[in-house]
Amino acid sequence: MTTELQAKSHCSMSTTSPIKRKRYAVVGVGGRARMFTYPICETYQQSAELVGLCDVNQGRLAYAQRDLQGRFDCPALPLFSDAEFSQMIEQTRPDVVIVCTVDCYHHQYIIRAMEMGCDVITEKPITTDADKCNQIIDAIERTDRQLFVAFNYRWGAGPTMVHQQLASGVIGQILHVDMEYMLNTSHGADYFRRWHREKEKSGGLMVHKSTHHFDLVNWWINAIPQTVFAMGRLAFYGKDNANRRGIHVTADRYTGQDNTDDPFALDLTADDDLKQLYLDNEKYDGYQRDRNVFAADIDIEDSMSVLVRYNSGTVLNYSLNCYLPCEGINVVFNGSKGRLEFSEMHVPDEDVPPSINPLSQKTKVIPRLTIRPHFAKPYDIPIDVNTGGHGGSDPLIQQQLFAADPPVDLHARVAGYQQGIASALIGIAANTCFKSGQPVDIPMLCPDLPRVGGLSDLI
Numbered sequence: 001m002t003t004e005l006q007a008k009s010h011c012s013m014s015t016t017s018p019i020k021r022k023r024y025a026v027v028g029v030g031g032r033a034r035m036f037t038y039p040i041c042e043t044y045q046q047s048a049e050l051v052g053l054c055d056v057n058q059g060r061l062a063y064a065q066r067d068l069q070g071r072f073d074c075p076a077l078p079l080f081s082d083a084e085f086s087q088m089i090e091q092t093r094p095d096v097v098i099v100c101t102v103d104c105y106h107h108q109y110i111i112r113a114m115e116m117g118c119d120v121i122t123e124k125p126i127t128t129d130a131d132k133c134n135q136i137i138d139a140i141e142r143t144d145r146q147l148f149v150a151f152n153y154r155w156g157a158g159p160t161m162v163h164q165q166l167a168s169g170v171i172g173q174i175l176h177v178d179m180e181y182m183l184n185t186s187h188g189a190d191y192f193r194r195w196h197r198e199k200e201k202s203g204g205l206m207v208h209k210s211t212h213h214f215d216l217v218n219w220w221i222n223a224i225p226q227t228v229f230a231m232g233r234l235a236f237y238g239k240d241n242a243n244r245r246g247i248h249v250t251a252d253r254y255t256g257q258d259n260t261d262d263p264f265a266l267d268l269t270a271d272d273d274l275k276q277l278y279l280d281n282e283k284y285d286g287y288q289r290d291r292n293v294f295a296a297d298i299d300i301e302d303s304m305s306v307l308v309r310y311n312s313g314t315v316l317n318y319s320l321n322c323y324l325p326c327e328g329i330n331v332v333f334n335g336s337k338g339r340l341e342f343s344e345m346h347v348p349d350e351d352v353p354p355s356i357n358p359l360s361q362k363t364k365v366i367p368r369l370t371i372r373p374h375f376a377k378p379y380d381i382p383i384d385v386n387t388g389g390h391g392g393s394d395p396l397i398q399q400q401l402f403a404a405d406p407p408v409d410l411h412a413r414v415a416g417y418q419q420g421i422a423s424a425l426i427g428i429a430a431n432t433c434f435k436s437g438q439p440v441d442i443p444m445l446c447p448d449l450p451r452v453g454g455l456s457d458l459i
């Protein structure tokens with residue numbers, strides 16, 4: 001379904017720009033794609049231009065088009081189905097393809113785009129299993145193209161300050177890391193309504209979500225993960241757990257039901273954007289975004305513990321739980337000269353009026369960083385939180401990706417395929433371990449990872 005192929009000019013700006021704009025095509029135009037399409041069409045229109053959109057769902061493609069035109073008054077873009085991805089590249093000649101689809105399909109678009117001469121920016125996780133990781137490494141070696149992973153979490157003020165402090169050597173050599181990530185009954189529950197609840201599609205939260213956290217640790221301690229041991233289970237969501245607690249599920253989805261007093265309900269008709277993005281387009285692919293979090297067919301975990309040994313000898317002790325009354329991160333680094341403690345809680349932003357869609361409720365981050373040196377008084381390091389999506393990290397990564405002359409990144413936050421693969425492999429190894437009960441050596445899953453060298457090599 002190629003439409004509007006006649007459209008030769010693209011979003012915004014006059015053709016008299018002195019800068020040659022970089023051309024971007026996007027595959028996967030759901031909620032997250034906007035983090036890329038909006039800044040290209042608005043803030044970075046002098047240096048970037050959107051040239052084509054591709055998705056498996058033609059209704060969502062048409063909505064993405066309407067939304068961009070309504071917001072930025074840009075001309076119609078050519079639209080392509082998933083089967084027309086190669087055709088999109090041939091016809092629109094992008095410099096860079098942005099991959100924003102459901103996770104398990106990332107690899108096929110990454111590889112095809114590179115084979116056709118494009119660089120790629122992919123959303124996290126880079127991919128969902130070891131075989132696909134190896135296919136991506138092979139494609140990079142064959143094509144020599146660049147692949148960036150949009151690890152926006154690195155760009156937050158708190159994580160950046162942690163990196164700066166650890167790199168300064170203030171706690172000496174890092175011997176041990178303890179990290180707890182908490183997802184609440186709003187954001188955390190939402191993974192159990194969507195495609196993320198199918199392991200085949202998302203790799204489970206060990207891959208889909210924890211790739212962010214494993215990437216932070218890999219970057220903070222600049223080491224390569226070697227051995228993983230993990231335990232995980234579905235402890236809260238899902239039919240059996242609900243039944244055990246006396247909750248009996250009568251409907252597969254929330255929209256169209258009487259959801260009075262159900263704190264887990266999501267009504268897609270209550271929010272116009274959710275309705276237009278998902279409900280109105282179910283007729284094209286059957287995808288329901290509001291499935292019951294206590295349904296029987298959920299096959300991912302919601303309570304997970306992982307141990308990782310790194311090539312430096314450092315051990316990470318990590319947990320993720322997704323049904324909590326609060327959300328945020330607690331991480332502690334135990335070093336040869338002291339200890340660094342970082343916490344960042346995500347709380348509702350009282351300065352923004354409550355949203356009818358609980359998922360659009362604006363939150364803010366409350367960070368705290370304490371250094372506890374050996375034989376000296378502990379002290380706090382102040383952190384200035386930035387404004388913008390994901391604790392201010394989205395605007396910074398957008399600037400780095402799309403500005404003509406982005407500021408030099410002093411904190412090595414730009415992430416390439418090595419970082420994408422190293423973090424995904426920890427989750428992939430954990431998934432293997434959930435089944436086997438045995439520790440997993442990462443080189444057994446991906447022999448090439450050690451060969452790509454230190455994780456900082458790319459930067």
Ligand SMILES: NC(=O)c1ccc[n+]([C@@H]2O[C@H](COP(=O)([O-])OP(=O)(O)OC[C@H]3O[C@@H](n4cnc5c(N)ncnc54)[C@H](O)[C@@H]3O)[C@@H](O)[C@H]2O)c1
Nearest residue numbers: 028029030031032055056057082100101102103105123124
């Ligand atoms: N970095 C972050 O903070 C962050 C936040 C949210 C999502 N993400 C990532 O962004 C990506 C998209 O997530 P989302 O929340 O937008 O999900 P979504 O469900 O809203 O959008 C996914 C889109 O992919 C399309 N799609 C599905 N299968 C496809 C295929 N085979 N070919 C082409 N298109 C296909 C769907 O139709 C949909 O439009 C995911 O990889 C997710 O992990 C990252």
